[in-house]
Amino acid sequence: MDKSKRKVVIAGNWKMNMTPSEAKTAVAETAKLTDSMNGCDVVLCVPFVDIASAVEAAKGTNVKIGAQNVHFEAKGAFTGEISAAMLLETGVEYVIIGHSERRQYFGETDATVNARTKAALAAGLKVILCLGEVLSERESGITSEIVSMQTKLDLAGISAEDMKNVIVAYEPVWAIGTGLTATPDQADEVCGIIRSTIADLYSADIADATVIQYGGSMNDGNAAELLSKVNVDGGLIGGASLIPAKFAKIVEAAQA
Ligand code: 13P
Secondary structure, three states: OOHHHOOOEEEEEOOOOOOHHHHHHHHHHHHHHOOOOOOOEEEEEOOHHHHHHHHHHHOOOOEEEEEOOOOOOOOOOOOOOOOHHHHHHHOOOEEEEOOHHHHHHOOOOHHHHHHHHHHHHHHOOEEEEEEOOOHHHHHOOOHHHHHHHHHHHHOOOOOOOHHHHEEEEEOOHHHOOOOOOOOHHHHHHHHHHHHHHHHHHOOHHHHHHOOEEEEOOOOOOOHHHHHOOOOOOEEEEOHHHHOHHHHHHHHHHOOO
8 A cells, every 4th residue: 555646635624614705814824824835735615605715815825725515417497506617617626525414414315426426527626525434333333334335336437537536535424523533543444445445446556546535523633643544645624624723733734
C-alpha cells in the first residue's frame, strides 16, 4: 500500500451554516491561514446561496469551493433542485453527494446517490461521495458488509477513468456531530475495506490512487493521528470547518 500515490484532501462541509456575507469572511480567513500549506488540497463545501461569495473570496488562493448536493437531471421541472451545469458555471469544483444527513432526512438512497454521482462526473465536477454505517449496524458487526455494499451500489456504472474524480468519504453516522470519533484504527480499517472493494470493482492501481477521507468529529486535536493512518487520505470536517483557526490547524496536521 503506497500512500504517496494520493494527495491528501482536507474538505470542510459547512452544512446549513453561514450567510453569504459570513461565507465571504470565513473563506478569506481560511485562505489566509492556510496560504503556505501546499501539502494537501483544501476545499470548503458551502450552501448553494454562498457559492458566489465563496468563489469570489477564494480567487487566487489555494482554497477550492464545493457544493453540498446536485440533482441528477440536467434541467426541468424539479423545484428547488440545482443541476451540475449550474454548479460548474458558478465556479464550483467539488460536490458532496450522499451525505448521511441527506440519506437520513431527505430520502436519499444508494440509487439516487449513484445517479447524482454520474451526473456530476459527466459535467466535470469532482465528487466527494459519502458513505458509512449507522450505530446499530456497527453494533451488529456488519460494518464491513454495509460499507462495501454502499461502495458497490454508489459506484455502479462509473468508469475507471471517472474514478480519478471521485473521493470517497467514510463517515460513520454515529460519529457525525456527536463528538464521538472512530479510533484511528477503526477509521483505517474501514477506509481499507472501501479501498479493497474499489480494487475488486476496478483494479489495485485505481484503489491505490483513490483518495479516501475520514469524517466524523475530526478536529484539530485528533486530526494528526487519524491522518497518520495509511488508508486515511484526508478528512471531511463539519463543525470544526466553521472556525477558520480550527480548520487551518487540521490542514496544518495534514502537511506532514
Ligand atoms: P462533524 O465534523 O461535525 O462531526 O461532521 C462530519 C460531517 O458530517 C462532515 O460531512
